Amino acid sequence: MEFSRDAGMMMENKRNVCSLGESSIKRHKSDLSFSSKERKDKVGERISALQQIVSPYGKTDTASVLLDAMHYIEFLHEQVKVLSAPYLQTVPDATQEELEQYSLRNRGLCLVPMENTVGVAQSNGADIWAPVKTPLSPAFSVTSQSPFR
Amino acid sequence: MNSSSLLTPSSSPSPHLQSPATFDHDDFLHHIFSSTPWPSSVLDDTPPPTSDCAPVTGFHHHDADSRNQITMIPLSHNHPNDALFNGFSTGSLPFHLPQGSGGQTQTQSQATASATTGGATAQPQTKPKVRARRGQATDPHSIAERLRRERIAERMKSLQELVPNGNKTDKASMLDEIIDYVKFLQLQVKVLSMSRLGGAASASSQISEDAGGSHENTSSSGEAKMTEHQVAKLMEEDMGSAMQYLQGKGLCLMPISLATTISTATCPSRSPFVKDTGVPLSPNLSTTIVANGNGSSLVTVKDAPSVSKP
Numbered sequence: 001m002e003f004s005r006d007a008g009m010m011m012e013n014k015r016n017v018c019s020l021g022e023s024s025i026k027r028h029k030s031d032l033s034f035s036s037k038e039r040k041d042k043v044g045e046r047i048s049a050l051q052q053i054v055s056p057y058g059k060t061d062t063a064s065v066l067l068d069a070m071h072y073i074e075f076l077h078e079q080v081k082v083l084s085a086p087y088l089q090t091v092p093d094a095t096q097e098e099l100e101q102y103s104l105r106n107r108g109l110c111l112v113p114m115e116n117t118v119g120v121a122q123s124n125g126a127d128i129w130a131p132v133k134t135p136l137s138p139a140f141s142v143t144s145q146s147p148f149r
Numbered sequence: 150m151n152s153s154s155l156l157t158p159s160s161s162p163s164p165h166l167q168s169p170a171t172f173d174h175d176d177f178l179h180h181i182f183s184s185t186p187w188p189s190s191v192l193d194d195t196p197p198p199t200s201d202c203a204p205v206t207g208f209h210h211h212d213a214d215s216r217n218q219i220t221m222i223p224l225s226h227n228h229p230n231d232a233l234f235n236g237f238s239t240g241s242l243p244f245h246l247p248q249g250s251g252g253q254t255q256t257q258s259q260a261t262a263s264a265t266t267g268g269a270t271a272q273p274q275t276k277p278k279v280r281a282r283r284g285q286a287t288d289p290h291s292i293a294e295r296l297r298r299e300r301i302a303e304r305m306k307s308l309q310e311l312v313p314n315g316n317k318t319d320k321a322s323m324l325d326e327i328i329d330y331v332k333f334l335q336l337q338v339k340v341l342s343m344s345r346l347g348g349a350a351s352a353s354s355q356i357s358e359d360a361g362g363s364h365e366n367t368s369s370s371g372e373a374k375m376t377e378h379q380v381a382k383l384m385e386e387d388m389g390s391a392m393q394y395l396q397g398k399g400l401c402l403m404p405i406s407l408a409t410t411i412s413t414a415t416c417p418s419r420s421p422f423v424k425d426t427g428v429p430l431s432p433n434l435s436t437t438i439v440a441n442g443n444g445s446s447l448v449t450v451k452d453a454p455s456v457s458k459p
Binding site for chain 1 (some may be wrong): 301319320325329330331333335337341351356374377380384389395400401403405438
């Protein structure tokens with residue numbers, strides 16, 4: 001009788017082990033599905049955001065958005081190169097020091113923190129350049145500056 | 150006396166018969182004497198040995214010994230019965246033990262059977278997984294999906310090369326980096342474009358700078374100079390690398406003329422920005438030099454270094 005009872009206990013233990021394995025497998029599957037769903041949602045949101053910046057009226061599938069992003073970044077690099085070319089061309093050959101040769105200030109460029117640049121970029125360029133054209137009369141410049149601000 | 154008389158007849162027949170056999174019998178008798186039930190049997194059998202001692206013949210003596218043994222057994226029914234029962238009970242333990250071992254073997258066989266059944270159940274579970282994982286699906290939908298994933302992976306790698314901090318492996322983080330970099334480049338292009346729009350005002354800017362020539366030149370920190378040096382060098386080699394470097398530093402490339410215009414525009418009205426206006430004072434002087442250079446006059450170019458020297 002004792003041995004038969006022990007056998008029954010062994011069987012119960014094995015059944016418990018099997019059930020634990022099954023539950024662990026289920027949890028693993030559920031974790032995978034949950035994480036995969038979250039990842040898909042995150043990636044989808046980011047693809048949409050990138051599309052809005054790169055090609056708002058272009059195709060919406062992931063491969064097309066990535067391709068447009070590649071082309072757009074290369075285009076922006078070319079734009080920066082073209083817009084900065086006039087400053088780079090004015091290299092003072094008279095100075096022989098390498099440090100001065102590679103300095104930005106001799107070329108009319110400077111580095112500004114992006115925080116200060118965002119406000120400038122958001123505003124209309126014409127508003128910034130207008131006061132400079134009328135520096136002769138201080139009173140007029142003051143009156144002209146007030147409506148812009 | 151009885152005991153001594155018993156001992157003497159045992160010693161007397163020994164020379165007559167074989168000594169080793171008799172010695173063995175004596176040893177056996179000693180063992181019997183050592184056992185506990187023997188004294189009680191001796192006490193009970195006191196009168197019969199005397200009657201047996203009357204015939205002194207050896208043969209009779211042997212018969213007497215056998216008779217004693219035979220008589221002893223029935224006389225001590227209780228003790229031998231107990232001994233037999235004890236023997237059976239002690240014997241039952243080993244009998245049960247093999248039964249127990251038999252039970253263990255049965256449990257082991259059941260365990261092996263359940264293990265085999267478990268294996269059988271596991272096998273069909275693994276087989277479809279193996280097929281699904283290893284098998285290269287050939288239906289057109291699966292092939293198209295595979296090509297789509299490969300295309301996306303290739304383009305993601307190409308974008309990693311264009312973007313700073315491209316070493317991230319998480320797709321979501323990689324996309325965040327791409328978005329931030331595109332926004333930075335758009336900002337940079339806009340700032341440089343504004344300076345282009347203001348190109349016509351360069352003359353007026355020169356006039357204002359000549360008026361402000363009296364401003365003192367503030368020396369910038371060595372670290373800033375090194376950063377400017379690095380940016381200028383990178384712009385000569387590769388614009389992409391320069392832009393990535395600037396975004397990493399949190400800086401934006403801006404023409405000095407634009408910075409000067411902004412500082413002059415904000416200087417008269419807002420006093421809190423005096424510190425900010427102090428920063429672009431040094432660019433004024435460099436702008437003056439550059440403006441002289443832009444004048445396209447050789448004499449002015451020669452004058453510029455002479456001014457910079459002192």
